[in-house]
Amino acid sequence: CVKDNAKLYRADIRVAMASFEGNALIGYNTIRTFESTPYGQMVVKDAAVIVNNDFHANGDRYIDVNPLTFTDADKIRDNHIYVTIxxxxxxxxxxxxxxxxxxxxxxxxxxxxxxxxxxxxxxxxxxxxxxxxxxxxxxxxxxxxxxxxxxxxxxxxxxxxxxxxxxxxxxxxxxxxxxxxxxxxxxxxxxxxxxxxxxxxxxxxxx
Structure with missing residues (x-):
């Protein structure tokens, strides 16, 4: 869990389960999910910012948000998504x-x-x-x-x-x-x- 005012930059992250919360800033990372990663387990909420990351996902396993509450376009932008099935x-x-x-x-x-x-x-x-x-x-x-x-x-x-x-x-x-x-x-x-x-x-x- 990355939360509060934490910042995560320029890392190679292999995700089994992750939550980005509070005012966390996630930028310029390579983030990977796999077939073993459960769906819905890379959650973004609150005022977390996800920008300029490369996501390499096996299937529909990338940024999970509640579209009813997470509506600020500046919070998630300029990311690149690469999906393999x-x-x-x-x-x-x-x-x-x-x-x-x-x-x-x-x-x-x-x-x-x-x-x-x-x-x-x-x-x-x-x-x-x-x-x-x-x-x-x-x-x-x-x-x-x-x-x-x-x-x-x-x-x-x-x-x-x-x-x-x-x-x-x-x-x-x-x-x-x-x-x-x-x-x-x-x-x-x-x-x-x-x-x-x-x-x-x-x-x-x-x-």
Missing amino acids: TKAVGSAENGIFELRGKDYFCGEPPCEPGNVEVEAVPAFDLSTWTIDRLVLQADAQLTLANRFGFQADYDGDAEVLYVRELILGPNSILDIGANRLYYESLDADSTADIISTPLLGLSLGRN
Whole structure:
């Protein structure tokens, strides 16, 4: 737990469980989570500031905030997120990735679900949660989910995912889950697949 007025700079941190609280300042670190790291165990709250860090996450294991109370855009900014997915196709617990971004490319009503190439995705902040690189390793599977309201005006049903670099390994499957994905570049093996299946029966909790 890093709290009060503590400062943590320029460290290489391997996280099993962490909480950044009070007026803690976390900057210019490399922060890593792994498949063994439980979901929801890297919590940011109070007035903690998380800026200019590189997060290397296995799955949806990076900054956890309460979007209803943590709304100051200056507190979490200029971070870089790199996500690797290793869960195998057909495994008992496929990877689930929660969408957090506000759709800046579509107005009201929201656009139809789809994966869309754009010239440039927006920079990382509390309204975009842009991922710098998303990699599905060989035989991995990931499903995008929209269960929680990270953007106040969306009520948890229209957030999107922004990815700068999307890489799909051999025999991997990316299921956009009837959601909307924006990416700058796509490097997909010929055996990889992008599908869209509504996420049913998983609306009440994180996998």
